[in-house]
Amino acid sequence: MLELTGIHKHYGPVRAVDGITLNVEGGSIHGVLGENGAGKSTLMKVLAGFITADSGLISLDGQNLPLGSTRLSLQSGVGLLHQDPLHCLPLPVLDNFMLGRPESFIVDRGAARVELLELAGRFGFTLDPEAPVRTLTVGERQQLEIIRLLSLGVRVLILDEPTTAISATQRERLFATLRTLASEGMTVLFVSHKLEEVAEICDRVSVLRHGQLIGSAELPTRPEELVEMMFGAMVSPVGRLEVPQGEPVLEVESVSVRHRLVTVEDLSLTVHASEVVGVAGLEGSGQQSLLRVAVGQTVPDSGSVRVGGHDVTGRGYRRHLAHGVHYLPADRLGEGLVEGLTIKEHFALAGDDEQGFILDWDRAARSATDKIGEFSVKGSLQSTPESLSGGNQQRLLLAMMPPEISLLVMEHPTRGLDIESADLVWTKLLARRDQGTAILFASADLDELLRYSDRIVVFFAGRVIAQLDAAGTDGEEIGHLIGGRAKT
Amino acid sequence: MITTSGRHVVLAVVGSVVLAFVLFLASGANPFEAMGLLVQGSIGSPRQLSTTLLVWIPLTLAAASLVITFSAGLWNIGVEGQIVLGAIGATWVARSVGGPGWAVIPLAMIVAVVAGSLWAMLAGVLKLYGGVNEIFGGLGLDFVATGFATYLIIGPWKRDGIASTSGTELFREDVWLPTIGGENVSWVALTLVVLAVIAVVLLMSGTSFGLKLKAVGTNLHSATRLGIPANRYLLVAFALGGSLAGLAGSTQVLGFTHKLVPSVSGGFGFLGILVVLLAGFRPILVAPIAFFFAAITVGTTFLELRIGVDSSVGGVLQGLLVLFVLLSGGWLRRRQAMAGTVPPEPAVPTPSGEVSADPAPAAGGV
Numbered sequence: 001m002l003e004l005t006g007i008h009k010h011y012g013p014v015r016a017v018d019g020i021t022l023n024v025e026g027g028s029i030h031g032v033l034g035e036n037g038a039g040k041s042t043l044m045k046v047l048a049g050f051i052t053a054d055s056g057l058i059s060l061d062g063q064n065l066p067l068g069s070t071r072l073s074l075q076s077g078v079g080l081l082h083q084d085p086l087h088c089l090p091l092p093v094l095d096n097f098m099l100g101r102p103e104s105f106i107v108d109r110g111a112a113r114v115e116l117l118e119l120a121g122r123f124g125f126t127l128d129p130e131a132p133v134r135t136l137t138v139g140e141r142q143q144l145e146i147i148r149l150l151s152l153g154v155r156v157l158i159l160d161e162p163t164t165a166i167s168a169t170q171r172e173r174l175f176a177t178l179r180t181l182a183s184e185g186m187t188v189l190f191v192s193h194k195l196e197e198v199a200e201i202c203d204r205v206s207v208l209r210h211g212q213l214i215g216s217a218e219l220p221t222r223p224e225e226l227v228e229m230m231f232g233a234m235v236s237p238v239g240r241l242e243v244p245q246g247e248p249v250l251e252v253e254s255v256s257v258r259h260r261l262v263t264v265e266d267l268s269l270t271v272h273a274s275e276v277v278g279v280a281g282l283e284g285s286g287q288q289s290l291l292r293v294a295v296g297q298t299v300p301d302s303g304s305v306r307v308g309g310h311d312v313t314g315r316g317y318r319r320h321l322a323h324g325v326h327y328l329p330a331d332r333l334g335e336g337l338v339e340g341l342t343i344k345e346h347f348a349l350a351g352d353d354e355q356g357f358i359l360d361w362d363r364a365a366r367s368a369t370d371k372i373g374e375f376s377v378k379g380s381l382q383s384t385p386e387s388l389s390g391g392n393q394q395r396l397l398l399a400m401m402p403p404e405i406s407l408l409v410m411e412h413p414t415r416g417l418d419i420e421s422a423d424l425v426w427t428k429l430l431a432r433r434d435q436g437t438a439i440l441f442a443s444a445d446l447d448e449l450l451r452y453s454d455r456i457v458v459f460f461a462g463r464v465i466a467q468l469d470a471a472g473t474d475g476e477e478i479g480h481l482i483g484g485r486a487k488t
Numbered sequence: 489m490i491t492t493s494g495r496h497v498v499l500a501v502v503g504s505v506v507l508a509f510v511l512f513l514a515s516g517a518n519p520f521e522a523m524g525l526l527v528q529g530s531i532g533s534p535r536q537l538s539t540t541l542l543v544w545i546p547l548t549l550a551a552a553s554l555v556i557t558f559s560a561g562l563w564n565i566g567v568e569g570q571i572v573l574g575a576i577g578a579t580w581v582a583r584s585v586g587g588p589g590w591a592v593i594p595l596a597m598i599v600a601v602v603a604g605s606l607w608a609m610l611a612g613v614l615k616l617y618g619g620v621n622e623i624f625g626g627l628g629l630d631f632v633a634t635g636f637a638t639y640l641i642i643g644p645w646k647r648d649g650i651a652s653t654s655g656t657e658l659f660r661e662d663v664w665l666p667t668i669g670g671e672n673v674s675w676v677a678l679t680l681v682v683l684a685v686i687a688v689v690l691l692m693s694g695t696s697f698g699l700k701l702k703a704v705g706t707n708l709h710s711a712t713r714l715g716i717p718a719n720r721y722l723l724v725a726f727a728l729g730g731s732l733a734g735l736a737g738s739t740q741v742l743g744f745t746h747k748l749v750p751s752v753s754g755g756f757g758f759l760g761i762l763v764v765l766l767a768g769f770r771p772i773l774v775a776p777i778a779f780f781f782a783a784i785t786v787g788t789t790f791l792e793l794r795i796g797v798d799s800s801v802g803g804v805l806q807g808l809l810v811l812f813v814l815l816s817g818g819w820l821r822r823r824q825a826m827a828g829t830v831p832p833e834p835a836v837p838t839p840s841g842e843v844s845a846d847p848a849p850a851a852g853g854v
Contacts, residue, residue: 335709
């Protein structure tokens with residue numbers, strides 16, 4: 001029995017893991033489900049000693065585990081299999097297999113080789129001990145990592161999104177291995193955001209959201225129950241203001257694109273002026289590809305993209321900007337703001353159209369003061385973005401938007417924000433909509449999608465499986481579609 | 489990016505003075521006498537001050553060049569080679585173009601600036617389009633440049649009948665930079681350095697170019713999202729940095745050696761890195777810190793003549809000073825991280841999904 005008690009991990013104002021208590025039976029496969037940013041990875045890294053928790057206890061079969069050291073966690077029998085296993089790429093399989101063992105200075109390659117082949121044989125893995133790891137596929141590297149962890153005497157095996165980059169055959173092999181291990185008494189934690197995989201392999205599942213444990217369920221269970229736990233309570237849509245829609249602003253026609261192992265085929269979508277289109281789907285179902293194509297970050301393999309009537313297919317991000325496209329990324333600090341530059345400097349950068357070669361610092365200061373007042377950013381002109389909370393970072397990004405935008409593309413506009421910030425963000429966004437801006441946003445929050453969209457596009461496995469009028473649908477229907485099934 | 493606050497610069501200066509005392513004691517000198525001689529030897533007389541300024545000129549230009557490329561987030565170690573190319577360009581003009589000195593000198597400088605700039609852009613092109621890290625590109629081009637200079641000196645530009653690495657024939661005197669009084673430092677070079685430093689300070693603090701360059705250097709992803717053509721900015725940073733290094737090459741040959749010598753770059757490209765690190769990448773601090781370093785370099789030579797302490801102690805002192813500044817900065821950050829006010833590494837856990845792991849956007853910028 002693996003017991004996690006009251007695990008907290010905060011990063012400044014961000015509560016990555018917010019008081020999670022979870023028990024996992026030995027000899028079972030336990031799914032950990034949640035959207036990106038739900039706290040799954042952080043929790044698992046705490047468990048494996050990669051991250052030191054702020055508070056909390058972990059015990060295995062009644063014994064407290066040492067925290068904050070991967071070496072000690074491994075010695076206690078907890079091993080984490082990364083999505084992309086951390087290997088020394090130029091070294092051969094055998095050398096990687098032997099890494100991390102508490103062994104004498106002289107290594108016995110012969111014995112290790114025998115052990116490697118024996119373990120590999122048991123699970124039907126074919127691994128050449130002398131092949132450099134860089135020549136292996138990700139799936140083979142996972143196999144190597146699994147038997148390496150087994151040889152170290154692991155009793156708890158954590159797999160973090162293990163199927164993201166492996167083939168279907170390798171997936172079947174992996175699942176068979178996990179079932180064998182569990183039947184032999186191994187505790188397996190299977191972290192994923194893919195409902196169908198969790199349903200296929202796990203005995204029990206726990207769902208995380210916003211760093212908290214929302215609930216656990218025995219499998220099999222109804223998928224919609226899990227969707228509801230992942231995406232939040234399904235409220236009925238609030239009354240929306242009907243804004244007359246204008247001309248088409250974004251026209252995506254028959255686009256096929258491959259990005260990060262997700263292939264999107266024959267995607268067509270039109271977004272009109274003053275229209276809000278929400279994009280729903282499990283992470284990695286193709287929403288990201290649509291947004292990237294819309295802003296020119298990814299060049300489609302076929303099909304065309306038009307912005308405001310201009311053909312911008314394959315013309316690049318800056319050309320899209322020139323046509324009034326604006327993009328607010330999910331990773332605000334990594335892709336939106338510049339660490340180390342002050343708020344005033346951000347406005348001098350963003351207000352570029354008005355600023356000449358010689359910077360007018362007074363003007364930058366004036367516009368920064370006006371804007372951070374208008375968007376209630378809690379910070380001064382000299383604050384740097386890394387010192388702001390997530391909500392204030394998002395408000396700052398909104399405040400920096402140019403005055404004329406024809407199409408605004410966003411990922412998770414309110415992820416990690418408290419209700420007050422989220423409301424303010426949408427008030428500002430809808431004000432833009434009223435001025436004629438078309439809004440295309442992806443969100444993992446059904447409530448947000450239903451509340452603010454005019455139309456909801458649902459992705460499943462790289463395809464748009466539905467385009468729904470938001471007024472005529474409800475959370476239940478969308479939940480079904482997200483899980484890949486039409487409402488029966 | 490490393491930043492230095494006043495507090496730990498003071499801490500570092502005190503630390504290295506203490507270490508200098510220990511160093512002098514260890515080499516059998518009286519530390520107080522040695523310190524006095526250090527000051528006397530560097531700024532104690534017009535002759536000494538003039539010698540210090542001779543070192544200050546190329547060092548300041550090299551450091552100013554590095555401020556630009558470091559701000560762009562580039563680990564540019566190709567300044568040595570750019571100085572050499574500048575020197576070669578100036579030498580070529582000085583040797584082959586006739587006419588009055590007042591016309592040849594500016595022409596030589598312009599050619600030097602262009603040569604240094606092109607050489608730097610070569611490192612930039614290698615980085616942006618060839619996938620060669622600027623550290624390796626710069627280092628490789630340094631060696632190529634020095635080799636090229638040596639070839640010219642013992643080959644096409646050798647002195648009549650003698651092929652020696654001691655240098656080419658002296659330039660005719662009317663292309664020598666005019667000096668101040670009877671000293672050997674040139675007012676032309678000094679003026680140019682002051683102008684260059686002012687230009688870099690203004691460029692980095694008062695122009696949209698400088699601000700965008702800083703954004704590119706700090707966060708390439710965000711800068712690209714803001715619509716800044718990152719590749720173009722990086723190339724221009726290389727070109728501007730190279731032009732200052734090329735200028736340093738021309739003042740070296742026209743104002744100091746009066747001929748092309750293999751060691752014309754004098755290590756200033758590397759010493760300049762220490763100056764910039766100590767300045768915390770702030771252009772305003774480059775000139776005074778470069779002066780301090782020049783004084784140590786010249787002063788310790790004097791020390792060797794007077795009390796027999798080897799002048800290499802100067803390099804040791806300069807290196808220790810920089811290490812102390814970086815160390816005290818790192819130590820302060822670590823202490824803040826322990827106190828929990830600043831997370832040691834990522835401020836926010838990066839989502840493991842598609843968004844955070846985007847490939848670098850630099851490829852599409854130009």
